[in-house]
Amino acid sequence: MSPTPEKRLENYTEKNPQEVLLVTLDIEGxxxxxxxxxxxxxxxxxxxxxxxxxxxxxENATIVSIDRMASPYEPNNPRYIQRGLTWEAMESLLxxxxx
Numbered sequence: 272m273s274p275t276p277e278k279r280l281e282n283y284t285e286k287n288p289q290e291v292l293l294v295t296l297d298i299e300g301x302x303x304x305x306x307x308x309x310x311x312x313x314x315x316x317x318x319x320x321x322x323x324x325x326x327x328x329x330e331n332a333t334i335v336s337i338d339r340m341a342s343p344y345e346p347n348n349p350r351y352i353q354r355g356l357t358w359e360a361m362e363s364l365l366x367x368x369x370x
Contacts, residue, residue, distance in 0.1 A: 276358065277312055277328040280337075283370045285310030290352065291344040295335040296328060303332070308342060334358040 275280070280292055284307050292307040304315040305327050313319045314328035319327055328334075339352040356364075 275326065275328070275330075275363045276334065276362075277307075277326055279365050279370050280307045280361075281310045283365055283368060284308055286368075287343075289342055291340045291342045293340060293344075293349075294328070294340040295337075297333045297335050298329060299331060302335075306344065307366060308344065334361075 280294065284292060288309050290308075294305045294307060296305065298302045303317055305312050306315060307313075311323060313325050322357060334357075336354075337356040337358070338349075338354045339356065341350040341352060
């Protein structure tokens with residue numbers, strides 16, 4: 272079984288702790304934003320389960336865009352590495368990096 276997009280993104284940030292990913296999602300017509308940093312995901316708009324094994328990104332979610340930012344993440348002054356990546360573009364980066 273291949274890893275989920277969320278798990279691939281978490282693995283990427285675990286190996287690249289200098290980056291924070293901000294993932295914008297569409298979940299059945301509702302927007303959500305998830306930050307992923309050092310291997311952990313957290314929703315900025317919905318409750319996040321205490322158990323890290325419970326996915327933050329549901330299976331029915333569509334990834335709208337991904338922003339790569341330098342850590343530490345400062346919401347009032349984010350330092351973008353890349354903005355508005357599609358899942359396909361991020362997937363290519365993940366594949367190149369071995370994730």
